[in-house]
Amino acid sequence: MRTPIIAGNWKMNTTYDEAMDLVEELVDGLEGRDVEEIDIVLCPPALWLFPAAEYVEDTGLLLGAQNCHATDRGAFTGEISAAMLTDQCSYVIVGHSERRQHFGETDEIVAGKVAAALRHGLRPIVCVGEGLAERDAGATDAVIARQVSAAFAPVEDGHVAECVVAYEPIWAIGSGRAADGVEANRVAGLIRGTLGEQFGAARAAQIRIQYGGSVTDANIAEFIGQPEIDGALVGGASLKAETFIQLCTIAAGKAGA
Numbered sequence: 001m002r003t004p005i006i007a008g009n010w011k012m013n014t015t016y017d018e019a020m021d022l023v024e025e026l027v028d029g030l031e032g033r034d035v036e037e038i039d040i041v042l043c044p045p046a047l048w049l050f051p052a053a054e055y056v057e058d059t060g061l062l063l064g065a066q067n068c069h070a071t072d073r074g075a076f077t078g079e080i081s082a083a084m085l086t087d088q089c090s091y092v093i094v095g096h097s098e099r100r101q102h103f104g105e106t107d108e109i110v111a112g113k114v115a116a117a118l119r120h121g122l123r124p125i126v127c128v129g130e131g132l133a134e135r136d137a138g139a140t141d142a143v144i145a146r147q148v149s150a151a152f153a154p155v156e157d158g159h160v161a162e163c164v165v166a167y168e169p170i171w172a173i174g175s176g177r178a179a180d181g182v183e184a185n186r187v188a189g190l191i192r193g194t195l196g197e198q199f200g201a202a203r204a205a206q207i208r209i210q211y212g213g214s215v216t217d218a219n220i221a222e223f224i225g226q227p228e229i230d231g232a233l234v235g236g237a238s239l240k241a242e243t244f245i246q247l248c249t250i251a252a253g254k255a256g257a
Ligand code: PEP
Pocket: 009, 168, 172, 173, 174, 175, 176, 212, 213, 214, 215, 233, 234, 235, 236, 237
């Protein structure tokens, strides 16, 4: 049985005050909402992880970073290593399409980050997804299989179940145009199949696969209800406390159903 996981990716948003207000609202709002059956991970900007950690202590809410470097330390100005995140975080997003697109992250770089995360006891949320042109060219399956295989190349069998995969079609991110639930489930199945080829079906069955791309409280049920989908990576809707609380509540209800 896989524990559903909802993660909120705040991206490069919020001032310190806004971030603390949002964490406080989420902590207060989720209390008593019966969401213990799912993992809820907040991924604020790295600067806010320290103060946020105080707010979420003993609440059941978890923290994740939005990125990490593949190396543990060294001359990489401005970067943050997985080793530096371990005190505050239990998760780290790696290979988000915005990192691949704007910061030149290749499949190999993403694989290095996955390895770094696992080396330091962080659970990587490995993002994969096809662009619109790739989808239109019928290349979705090939792109996803390539990204998944590359990202998991350095993963040892004993760490596989610690990893989460987020299937995020690029055209659905921030566009208000979410993928169709059935199609997202098909691609999640493909991801599990690809992992099954590498690690065996039983291992692959332990990996949680999220859908991401314009998920809100209005459509989460369509995704969480799919057999291969175990949660969502949420961008814009994770910045609105009420929406995110409602989204988590619906996901938890479905999980318990
Ligand atoms: C994301 O940033 O990973 C994402 C899915 O964003 P949004 O929910 O805003 O589409």
